[in-house]
Structure formats: C-alpha cells, structure tokens
Amino acid sequence: MSQAIQFDPIRLPPEAEELRLEVRDFLSEEIANGGFDPHRTIMKSGFDREFSKRVGARGWIGMTWPKKYGGHERSFLERYVVTEEFRSQNAPVTSHFTADRQSGPVLLKYAEEHIKEDILPKITAGDCCFCIGLSEPNSGSDLFAASTKATRTDGGYLINGTKLWTSNAHQAEYMIGLFRTSPPTKENRRHGLTQFLVNLKQPGITVNPVRNMAGKHDFNEVLFEDLFIPDDHLLGEVDSAWKQATSELAYERSGPERFLETFYVLPELVRVIGQKPDARAAEGIGRLVAQLHTLRRMSVSVNGMLQAGKEPVIEGSIVKDVGTIWEQSLPAKARDLAAFVDDTPSNRSNFDELLQYATNIAPKLTIQGGTTEVLRGIIARGLGLR
Amino acid sequence: MSEVDSLLIDATTKIFEDLSDPQTLNSAATDDWRSALWSALEESGLTLAWVPADNGGSGASLADGFSILELAGKFAAPIPLGETLLAGWLLSRSNVECPSGMMTVAPTRPRDKIQMTEDNRLVGEAFGIPFGNLAEYIVVLAYKEEVPHISLVSGKDCIIKGNPGLSGDGRDTITFSNTTPIKIAPAPDNFSGQEFCIMGATIRSMQISGALQSILKLATDYAQERVAFEKQISKFQAVQHNLAKLASETAVAIAAAGSAMDTINTATQYNELVFFEVSSAKIRTGEAVGEAAAIAHQVHGAIGFTEEHILHRYTQRLWDWRDDFGSESEWAVELGEMVAERGADELWPLLTAR
Ligand SMILES: Cc1cc2nc3c(=O)[nH]c(=O)nc-3n(C[C@H](O)[C@H](O)[C@H](O)COP(=O)(O)OP(=O)(O)OC[C@H]3O[C@@H](n4cnc5c(N)ncnc54)[C@H](O)[C@@H]3O)c2cc1C
Numbered sequence: 092m093s094q095a096i097q098f099d100p101i102r103l104p105p106e107a108e109e110l111r112l113e114v115r116d117f118l119s120e121e122i123a124n125g126g127f128d129p130h131r132t133i134m135k136s137g138f139d140r141e142f143s144k145r146v147g148a149r150g151w152i153g154m155t156w157p158k159k160y161g162g163h164e165r166s167f168l169e170r171y172v173v174t175e176e177f178r179s180q181n182a183p184v185t186s187h188f189t190a191d192r193q194s195g196p197v198l199l200k201y202a203e204e205h206i207k208e209d210i211l212p213k214i215t216a217g218d219c220c221f222c223i224g225l226s227e228p229n230s231g232s233d234l235f236a237a238s239t240k241a242t243r244t245d246g247g248y249l250i251n252g253t254k255l256w257t258s259n260a261h262q263a264e265y266m267i268g269l270f271r272t273s274p275p276t277k278e279n280r281r282h283g284l285t286q287f288l289v290n291l292k293q294p295g296i297t298v299n300p301v302r303n304m305a306g307k308h309d310f311n312e313v314l315f316e317d318l319f320i321p322d323d324h325l326l327g328e329v330d331s332a333w334k335q336a337t338s339e340l341a342y343e344r345s346g347p348e349r350f351l352e353t354f355y356v357l358p359e360l361v362r363v364i365g366q367k368p369d370a371r372a373a374e375g376i377g378r379l380v381a382q383l384h385t386l387r388r389m390s391v392s393v394n395g396m397l398q399a400g401k402e403p404v405i406e407g408s409i410v411k412d413v414g415t416i417w418e419q420s421l422p423a424k425a426r427d428l429a430a431f432v433d434d435t436p437s438n439r440s441n442f443d444e445l446l447q448y449a450t451n452i453a454p455k456l457t458i459q460g461g462t463t464e465v466l467r468g469i470i471a472r473g474l475g476l477r
Numbered sequence: 478m479s480e481v482d483s484l485l486i487d488a489t490t491k492i493f494e495d496l497s498d499p500q501t502l503n504s505a506a507t508d509d510w511r512s513a514l515w516s517a518l519e520e521s522g523l524t525l526a527w528v529p530a531d532n533g534g535s536g537a538s539l540a541d542g543f544s545i546l547e548l549a550g551k552f553a554a555p556i557p558l559g560e561t562l563l564a565g566w567l568l569s570r571s572n573v574e575c576p577s578g579m580m581t582v583a584p585t586r587p588r589d590k591i592q593m594t595e596d597n598r599l600v601g602e603a604f605g606i607p608f609g610n611l612a613e614y615i616v617v618l619a620y621k622e623e624v625p626h627i628s629l630v631s632g633k634d635c636i637i638k639g640n641p642g643l644s645g646d647g648r649d650t651i652t653f654s655n656t657t658p659i660k661i662a663p664a665p666d667n668f669s670g671q672e673f674c675i676m677g678a679t680i681r682s683m684q685i686s687g688a689l690q691s692i693l694k695l696a697t698d699y700a701q702e703r704v705a706f707e708k709q710i711s712k713f714q715a716v717q718h719n720l721a722k723l724a725s726e727t728a729v730a731i732a733a734a735g736s737a738m739d740t741i742n743t744a745t746q747y748n749e750l751v752f753f754e755v756s757s758a759k760i761r762t763g764e765a766v767g768e769a770a771a772i773a774h775q776v777h778g779a780i781g782f783t784e785e786h787i788l789h790r791y792t793q794r795l796w797d798w799r800d801d802f803g804s805e806s807e808w809a810v811e812l813g814e815m816v817a818e819r820g821a822d823e824l825w826p827l828l829t830a831r
Contacts, residue, residue, distance in 0.1 A: 098732035100739035179825050362821035377809030381760035389732040409728045471717035474697050
C-alpha cells in the first residue's frame with residue numbers, strides 16, 4: 092500500500108456550530124414565509140435564483156474564497172455546516188451549488204485576473220449558475236475520449252461538437268467545458284484536452300432538454316456550432332487538462348451531498364414506524380443511523396484534513412463510494428422496514444410519495460460524477476494495485 | 478483530539494513484533510509464547526495501563542490505552558489485554574485494588590445479568606466470556622437489588638465451561654453459584670452499568686479497526702505476489718474492486734472506532750451522545766468485519782483457508798470480537814429504539830450534535 096488510510100476524529104469547531112444556528116434560523120424563516128417549500132424542491136425543481144441571491148447576501152456562497160473576489164475566507168468546516176444544513180432541509184441550491192463547489196475553485200486557480208474579478212463576485216452574490224461540460228455521447232467514464240473540438244482561430248477558438256448529460260445547462264450562464272485541442276499522443280492518451288470557460292448566452296449554442304426517468308428536466312444535450320471562445324477564456328495549460336483535475340477531486344467527492352441526496356426518506360421512515368418500533372424496525376433504523384453517522388464522521392474528517400492542508404485523495408474517493416451506495420440503498424431499505432406499517436393513507440402517504448421519488452432517482456446516484464466502478468479503480472490505484 | 482504518546486506506541490509495537498508475530502505464533506508447537514508476551518507487556522506496565530499510578534498501575538490516558546489495543550488488533554494478539562485493561566479500569570474506578578495477572582470481565586453479552594445476594598455472593602450465568610478459562614481473575618458487574626457492584630473473583634471459584642469460540646481464545650460460560658468474590662465495591666456514582674458495555678464495545682471497535690488494517694495489507698500484498706493466467710491477480714479488475722471495497726470497509730472502521738474512542742476520551746459523563754457514538758461504532762465496525770473478512774478470504778483463495786496461513790488468526794478474532802459487548806443487531810435495536818423514541822424531527826439534531 093502506498094500510504095495508510097487515515098481518518099482523524101475531527102470535530103466541527105465552535106465557530107462552525109454557531110454558524111449552524113444562524114443557518115437553521117435562516118432556513119426556518121425561509122420555510123415559514125414561503126421562501127421555499129422543501130417538498131417542492133425534491134419533486135420539482137431545486138433551481139431558485141432568488142433564493143440563491145438571499146443565500147449569497149448572507150455570505151454563504153464562496154465562503155472559503157478570498158475576500159477580494161467576494162469570498163469570505165472562512166474555513167472548509169464552516170462551509171461544511173452550511174452545505175449539510177441546506178441539504179437536510181432540501182433547500183433549492185441548484186442555481187449556485189455547482190459554481191460554489193467546483194467551478195469557482197477552478198476559476199480561482201486557472202482563470203485570468205480580470206475574469207476572476209468579473210465572475211467570482213457574481214457567483215458569491217448568488218447571481219450566476221455554472222454547469223459542467225465533460226460527458227459526450229461517446230465519452231462518459233472515459234473522459235479522455237472526448238471529441239468536441241476546439242480549433243484555433245484568430246484571437247481564440249471555434250468549438251464544434253456535442254456535450255451530453257449537462258445538468259442545468261438550460262439555466263446556467265456559464266459552462267466549464269473540456270474540449271479537444273490536439274489529438275492524443277501514442278505515449279499519452281490523456282493528452283490533447285483543454286479546459287475552457289464558456290459563456291452560454293451567445294450564438295452557436297443549442298441546449299436541448301433530456302427528460303429523466305423521474306419525469307424531470309435536469310440534464311441536457313448541448314450542441315456547439317462554430318462557437319467562438321476568446322483566448323482569455325482558456326483555463327490552465329493547453330492540451331493538459333488531465334493534470335489539472337486531481338487536487339480538487341477530494342473536495343468534490345467528500346462533501347455531505349455525497350450521501351444526503353435521499354436523506355429525506357429517513358426521518359419519514361422514523362415517523363411512520365412510530366415511537367415504539369418492533370425489534371425488526373428498530374434494528375433496521377439503528378443500522379441506517381449508525382451507517383449515516385459514520386459516513387458523516389468520515390466526511391467531516393476529510394474536510395478537516397483538507398483544511399489542515401493534507402491531501403486525503405483516497406479517503407475522499409472512499410467517502411463518495413460508500414456514501415453514494417448508502418444513499419442509493421436507503422429507499423430500498425426503508426421500503427422493507429415500512430412493509431408492515433398500516434396502509435391508511437393518512438399514515439403513510441407522505442412517506443410513500445417521497446419513497447417513490449427516491450426510488451425513481453436512486454439509479455443515478457452511483458453514476459453521476461463518476462461511477463462506482465470508476466471510483467473503485469481510483470481507490471485501487473491508491474492502494475498501489477494499478 | 479487527544480494526544481497519543483508515540484514513545485509508548487513504539488515500545489508496544491516492538492513488544493508485539495518480537496513476541497506476538499502472527500506467523501511465529503501460528504507455527505509454534507507450544508503455548509510458551511503466551512507467558513513471554515504477557516510478562517513483557519506486564520513489565521512495561523501495559524497490562525495495567527488504565528490503573529492510576531497511585532494504585533500500582535501505569536496511569537496511562539484512555540487514548541493511550543485505546544491505541545495500544547488498536548495495535549494489539551493489528552497483531553491479532555491472542556491475549557486478554559483488552560479485557561485486563563477494562564478490568565483494571567473498572568476496579569480502579571470503584572477504588573478496588575488491582576491484582577496483577579490476566580483478567581477478564583463478565584458479563585460480556587448485554588442480556589446476561591449477574592445478581593449479588595444480600596450476603597454478597599454472586600449468582601448467575603455469563604456466556605461467551607473471552608479468555609474465561611485462561612484468566613486468573615474475573616471482574617464482575619453484578620446487581621444487588623438493582624444497585625450495580627463491581628467485584629473481583631478468582632477464576633478458581635467459578636464453574637467454567639470451555640468453549641473455544643471461533644478463534645480458540647475461548648468464549649467460555651461462567652456459572653456463579655453463590656460464588657464469594659475476593660473483593661467487592663459498589664460501582665462508582667452515576668454508574669448505570671451501561672458504561673461497562675460501552676467501554677467494552679469501544680475496545681472491540683479499536684481492535685477490529687486494527688485487525689482490518691492488517692488484513693487489508695495482507696490481501697493487497699498477496700494480490701501483488703500471486704500469479705494466475707500469467708498475471709498478478711491484482712491486475713484483474715474484479716480483484717481490484719474487491720480490494721477497494723475491503724479498503725472502504727477498513728476506512729469505515731477506522732473512522733467509526735476513532736470517533737467513538739475520541740468521544741470516550743473527552744467525555745465527562747456517559748450521556749446519550751456517548752451512547753450514540755459508541756453504538757454506531759460497534760454496529761458499523763461489526764458490519765465491516767463481515768464484508769471485509771469475506772473479501773480477504775476470497776482474494777487469498779485456498780491458501781487463506783488453511784491453518785498454516787495467518788489470515789484466520791485475524792478473521793476468526795474479528796468474528797469473535799463483533800459478538801462481544803453487544804453485536805451489531807443488539808446495539809442497532811437499542812439505537813433504533815432511541816431514535817424512534819426521540820422522534821423523526823430529532824434525528825437531524827442528533828446526527829449533527831457534534
Ligand atoms: C443525473 C446525472 C447528471 C449528470 N450530470 C452531468 C453533468 O452535469 N456534466 C457532465 O459532464 N456529465 C454529467 N453526467 C454524466 C456522468 O458523468 C456520466 O454518466 C458518467 O461519467 C458515466 O458515463 P456514461 O453514462 O457514459 O457511462 P459509461 O462510461 O458508458 O459506463 C457504462 C457502465 O460501464 C462501466 N464502465 C465504464 N468504463 C469502465 C471501466 N474502465 N471499468 C469498469 N467498468 C466500466 C461504468 O461504470 C458503467 O457501469 C450526469 C449523469 C447523470 C446520471
């Protein structure tokens with residue numbers, strides 16, 4: 092093994108716990124005055140620009156970024172608390188979450204100064220949505236098969252090709268896209284791809300909806316026809332995107348959103364089971380809660396280690412692998428455990444509705460953001476096996 | 478986070494490397510290694526780590542003791558070190574002087590209850606007592622009209638029915654029929670009896686975490702040595718994915734046990750949060766044992782199923798440990814009852830309490 096697996100028992104610091112109370116107050120006020128409806132965000136849409144602006148106004152987007160770009164220079168553990176509290180109430184974070192988690196940090200690292208000054212403050216104000224353009228019709232797990240082309244032209248590049256499964260492309264202002272600038276080389280099949288910032292609000296782009304099996308429109312097909320991207324929108328080194336991804340991945344993989352996507356089923360299960368469960372139901376609930384608690388401890392630990400400047404890459408992948416499998420299996424386990432709960436509609440209609448929805452979306456949880464198989468390959472590499 | 482004494486850890490590692498090497502023990506013709514190992518641990522003060530210096534122990538911190546036990550797990554050490562540490566802790570907390578020698582504790586199954594008669598004799602039966610036959614003394618939690626008492630009993634004064642358990646360490650049945658203890662004291666103030674199982678479960682979680690780290694290493698090393706179809710078996714994706722799963726379950730155990738240990742180390746009282754952390758750890762490490770042991774064996778093929786190979790020294794102890802001080806099922810029922818009793822809206826506050 093290259094390195095021992097490490098999960099320091101990290102606790103959230105007092106300032107994070109103070110922040111939690113503020114966040115809870117904010118969320119209950121929002122719910123009370125109709126700012127958002129937790130039920131609706133699960134079933135319908137989690138995109139709510141006005142809500143995102145109110146979150147931005149509280150200083151809860153780009154929390155860890157430098158102040159000069161509208162950030163707040165707070166710790167990853169404080170951001171952690173905000174993320175998990177929002178998830179637990181199904182707050183509609185779609186408009187800002189991708190930019191907050193992924194795109195903003197990429198810009199911070201690779202974008203030109205004037206772009207950072209222009210875009211990052213819009214993100215932190217909750218007024219700018221990003222999407223991620225990696226997958227294509229013939230390139231999913233194998234990112235390096237991407238074929239959407241960026242061809243050199245005067246002052247920039249022309250983009251031609253198709254991105255697929257692009258979540259929120261229909262609502263986003265920008266994409267961070269991965270395009271082919273050169274063919275791969277014999278020695279390195281990962282060579283030849285470059286990251287670009289794409290302004291989606293311009294000619295040359297067509298966004299077509301792709302409805303998912305739960306009846307929702309979240310992801311899209313994005314067609315590029317001679318879309319012009321200026322030179323200063325290039326992110327990082329030409330042909331070398333493969334070098335740029337790795338360090339951010341621990342953040343991307345280890346957050347609470349990686350195991351809380353179906354969480355809403357669990358309290359409802361506890362509710363329908365009631366205060367005096369039989370041994371079977373009690374055992375089932377006890378196991379689920381113990382599993383979730385442990386996942387959370389792992390996730391807090393990875394974020395704490397990141398805050399301390401460590402690079403828990405294998406640990407981050409493990410959190411996502413164990414976490415996504417857990418959130419995927421939760422609806423099935425809840426279904427089993429509630430099998431003998433009375434059928435009277437008043438008793439379990441809310442539970443049934445949530446369970447149906449969670450069951451319908453469960454298949455995607457181990458596919459989006461890298462499949463189980465891909466994650467296990469990464470863990471195996473960390474173990475020194477490949 | 479509690480600081481662990483790294484010198485102590487290095488010294489303990491050395492003792493285990495020299496005297497508890499799994500391969501050496503596995504091939505040994507006699508049990509002579511046991512007294513050598515125990516004496517070395519005793520001389521270094523490790524067996525009475527949790528007994529204060531004033532009472533003749535070495536007064537190590539809880540954190541140090543737990544780390545020693547994680548190490549003992551890494552070596553699958555077949556001695557009652559965890560039991561003796563726990564026994565010493567219980568005796569000291571009750572202000573009872575601690576003897577030297579191997580000790581175990583009873584009961585270790587949540588449903589077993591030992592009674593103490595009016596004239597201070599012990600009555601009852603305790604099943605699955607680790608090292609019951611081997612230990613010189615048994616520290617017993619018994620109830621005298623519902624008031625918990627700690628007593629020190631000589632093994633010779635009880636009826637012990639041997640049961641090897643899965644590992645051969647012994648999971649013995651001890652019958653107390655009007656047994657007279659050597660010493661008795663009321664349990665410390667605020668001691669409900671649950672602390673006993675809570676400490677025991679944390680000890681086992683740490684040992685499990687240690688042993689899983691070792692079988693992960695055994696399995697990854699073996700996969701890189703063994704060749705089949707002209708390749709190292711580690712090059713087969715099915716094997717890689719199994720090992721990744723083994724690593725994940727090991728990671729889960731490290732995190733769960735570490736968090737429970739840290740909670741106990743810093744707890745001023747054994748409240749609901751301590752129960753929550755420790756029950757979760759015992760449930761989740763126990764679950765990890767099932768999955769991880771199965772994978773480690775699968776990766777080893779037939780060789781891992783032999784007496785000659787050391788893998789079973791780990792897996793059989795792992796299976797024993799997950800039964801001690803409450804199995805996954807037992808803790809899960811209790812935890813589930815607590816969650817249900819508190820109600821749906823109190824679940825999230827419980828999860829995020831720290
Ligand atoms: C809800 C949802 C939202 C998404 N949003 C976005 C987005 O915003 N932006 C974006 O770019 N993409 C997005 N994706 C796409 C996602 O990243 C891909 O679906 C994923 O990477 C897998 O690619 P694929 O679907 O082409 O499957 P494939 O790569 O074709 O894989 C099919 C199966 O083969 C397995 N497989 C593939 N290669 C290997 C291998 N080497 N070893 C073992 N097994 C293998 C996979 O694990 C999988 O089980 C989204 C997907 C979903 C479901």
